[in-house]
Amino acid sequence: MLLHLIQTPCVFQQQGKPVALRVMIPQNEDIRGNNNSVRCGLHASPPEVWSLLPVGSTPIVQIMGKDRDGRFIPQKGKPSGNGRESELGLRPNLEGTTYEQDRKITEKYTESDEKTAANVRVLHPNRNVHKGEEDLTAPEPRANGEPTSAPGKIAAQGITELPANIDREQFAALARHRAKWSITIYLPTHRRGMEVNEQLDSIALKQLIRQAELSLISQGAPREELRPLMECARIMVHDDAFWRNQREGLAIFLAPGNCQFIRLPFTVKEECYINHSFYVSPLLPLLTTQEKFFLLALSKHKATLYEADAWGMQEVEVPGMPRGVEDVVHFEEKDDQKLFRTSSSGAGQGANYHGIGAGKPDNKANISMYLDEVDETLWKEILNTSNQPLLLAGVEYILPLFRQRTKYRYMSEQALTGNMEHTPVQELYSNARQVMEPYFLEKRDKAIERFSNNLGNNLSSREPADIIPACYYARTEVLLVSEGARLWGTFSEQDNILRLHDSEADGGECMVNAAVTQALLHGAEVHYVPPDNMPGNGPLAALMRY
Numbered sequence: 228m229l230l231h232l233i234q235t236p237c238v239f240q241q242q243g244k245p246v247a248l249r250v251m252i253p254q255n256e257d258i259r260g261n262n263n264s265v266r267c268g269l270h271a272s273p274p275e276v277w278s279l280l281p282v283g284s285t286p287i288v289q290i291m292g293k294d295r296d297g298r299f300i301p302q303k304g305k306p307s308g309n310g311r312e313s314e315l316g317l318r319p320n321l322e323g324t325t326y327e328q329d330r331k332i333t334e335k336y337t338e339s340d341e342k343t344a345a346n347v348r349v350l351h352p353n354r355n356v357h358k359g360e361e362d363l364t365a366p367e368p369r370a371n372g373e374p375t376s377a378p379g380k381i382a383a384q385g386i387t388e389l390p391a392n393i394d395r396e397q398f399a400a401l402a403r404h405r406a407k408w409s410i411t412i413y414l415p416t417h418r419r420g421m422e423v424n425e426q427l428d429s430i431a432l433k434q435l436i437r438q439a440e441l442s443l444i445s446q447g448a449p450r451e452e453l454r455p456l457m458e459c460a461r462i463m464v465h466d467d468a469f470w471r472n473q474r475e476g477l478a479i480f481l482a483p484g485n486c487q488f489i490r491l492p493f494t495v496k497e498e499c500y501i502n503h504s505f506y507v508s509p510l511l512p513l514l515t516t517q518e519k520f521f522l523l524a525l526s527k528h529k530a531t532l533y534e535a536d537a538w539g540m541q542e543v544e545v546p547g548m549p550r551g552v553e554d555v556v557h558f559e560e561k562d563d564q565k566l567f568r569t570s571s572s573g574a575g576q577g578a579n580y581h582g583i584g585a586g587k588p589d590n591k592a593n594i595s596m597y598l599d600e601v602d603e604t605l606w607k608e609i610l611n612t613s614n615q616p617l618l619l620a621g622v623e624y625i626l627p628l629f630r631q632r633t634k635y636r637y638m639s640e641q642a643l644t645g646n647m648e649h650t651p652v653q654e655l656y657s658n659a660r661q662v663m664e665p666y667f668l669e670k671r672d673k674a675i676e677r678f679s680n681n682l683g684n685n686l687s688s689r690e691p692a693d694i695i696p697a698c699y700y701a702r703t704e705v706l707l708v709s710e711g712a713r714l715w716g717t718f719s720e721q722d723n724i725l726r727l728h729d730s731e732a733d734g735g736e737c738m739v740n741a742a743v744t745q746a747l748l749h750g751a752e753v754h755y756v757p758p759d760n761m762p763g764n765g766p767l768a769a770l771m772r773y
Contacts (some may be wrong), residue, residue, distance in 0.1 A: 386459055387487045391474070391538070393513050395747070401480060401487075402507050402744040408448060410439045410456065410481040411506040413495040416473035429463075429470050432479075435499045436460040439481075442501055452483070459486035480505050489513075492538030496711075502736050508708070508743040511755060512537070518667050520639070521613075522659050523605070524647045525621035525629060527552045527594060530601045532609065533656075537667055540656035547604050552597040595628060602633045610635045616666060618659055620647045639663070671754040674705050678762055678770050686771045689763040691738070695725055697771060698742040701749035705770040706742065710755050712766035714738040739766060 336344050389397055412435050416428045436457065443453055459481060463469055476491030482505075493512060500506035522533040522540065528551040532543045549555050610617070617635055619626045620643035630638060641662045647655060681687040688694055691714055697703045699720050716727035717735040728735050746753050762768045 385486055386462060389487055389489045391490060391492050391513065393489065393510065395514065398507065398510060398514060399748055401505050401510075402748060404480075404482065404485065404505055405503055406482040406485070407503065408443055408453075408456070408482065409502055409505050410443075410479075411500040411502075412436070412439070412477075412479040412481070413498050413506075413509055414477045414479070415494045415497060416470075416475065416477045416490075418473060418475075423471060423473075426467075426470065428473065428477075429465070431497065432460070432477075433464045435497070436464065439499050439501055455483065456481045456486070463488070478510065500737070504736060506737065506740050508737075508740040511708075511743060511747075511753060514747065515670075515753060515755075516667060518670075520616040520618055520659075520663055520666065521610075522618045522620060522643075522655070523629075524650075524655065525598075525601070525619065525625050526646065526648050527597070527625070528648060532605065533652075534615075535656060535659060535663075537660075540652065540659070542652075543609065545604060545608050547608065549597060549600045549604065552593050555597045555600050556593045591628075594625065595632070598625070598629045598632055602629065602635075606634050613637070616663070618642065618663060620644075620655065620659070622646055639666075670752075671756065674707065674752060674754050674770075675756065675760065675762065677705060678707060678768055681770055682762075686773075687769070688771065689765045689768045691727065691742075691765075691767050692725060694767045694769040695738055695742045696723060697769060698745040698749070698751070701751075702771050702773060703746045703749070703751045703769050704772045706746040706751050706753045707756050707762065707768040708739060708743055708753065709758050709761045709764075709766050711758070712739050714766055742767060 338344050389401075412432070414428065414432055414435065417423055422428060440453060440457060444450065460479075463479070472490075474490045474492050476493055476495040478489045478491055478495070480487045489510070491513075495509055516537040519534060519536045521543075522535055524531045524533070530548060530551075532545050532548070533540045534543050535541075614637050616637050616639045618639040618641065619629065623644050626642055626644070639662075643655070643658055643662065678687055688697075694703065694706070695718060698706065699718065713731075714727060714737065715729075715731050715733060715735050716725065716738045718725045718738065718741065725738075726735070727738065743753055758764065
């Protein structure tokens, strides 16, 4: 708090040089004096609460309080710190021998008491303090100075993004890849929240990349040959825009001349796999879960159609869809008569009706006409060529009326009941996905049933020694895989020799991954099964073609 301004500068002599005094007086100290002097400035105040300023400045007398320990409390709005002045300028307790040096430095590097000069370079507080150490460092900036943010810009650095709806050809290219060193990384990621704000996902990737690098170096890999792989990883690690546009998981495939990634619509277990081939079996749900369904959210005020799959949902634009009951049924008064008019906003035909009171349809009739129009429009524009299940969502009294009128044969028996007009799309999808879960598991459950029905003949097996070679030779029709199962070993396709190892340390590759890959490449039906539902509780089970 500003207490007093001394109009006439107080000038003191220190080491033969004239200086003015800024005085910060503790509470209850006497600051009055004669001849415009500050009587107690030098004697009553400790040195840490006064500072020297050039002659011509106006000394400011400020008030300071004390805490319980007797330390002076700086004025509000200034950072604390042992009583030191927070402003730029000459140092407190200045020695006369360094006065001229400090004055020159102050003139060179400051523009005012609160502002540094334009030529002063200030280091960012979040700078990389470990620069130069043997670790991942930020990539060099590009020529145009733009960060690598969008997928297209990442691609310019030799990194390719594969679509989440990966097809069998793209999967086959990953599965057939062979190289001296191949690194596969799976990482759970986040769309928003604290994990994104604090860059926890990029830090996790940095640690996994470092882990892979050290593992390869310990196996004798030259650092020079690993550098291009690590450079691809560095680009992704340090790209903030890349991490702000994630889904639920991330798959990365690194090899000499090959750097690809997939933003996964499902979460995955964090792991790093190093071998001569990529670890692709966690991508299995992208290939096997292709089912889709429609969701129709109905209310008196609007009808909205969505299309959903196992990973998300989006609205479907339907040309001519009625915008509520009022869009179909309009009321007017003309010559003391009641006139109601059904409009033809959708695919149906409108009509006019005249009457006195009794001719006006009741509320149920209005809603029925509206639902007829909705069904007619959906059938004409979307549903006449589809066989996807249609799930209804809306208040209870509307849903039975629509079921009675619809032409569509593939109606789900389940429904979401309640007013859905203001329900967020993600919440609506989450509820619908839970209701439709049996629909997505139908193929898997039928495959388990088929396997169980064939246990008594030679077409079924639960022995990895039989199943793994059969996958290579296209004999497998249905393959069931226990979630999280691993078997380590080698297989010679030429000699038909399978060797299984006790652990990864004994060498070889993951034979479960190899079996899944070969089965998919040869057109087999492959399903992940929870361990508790796995026939025989083993890692693999298969139904053979012959």
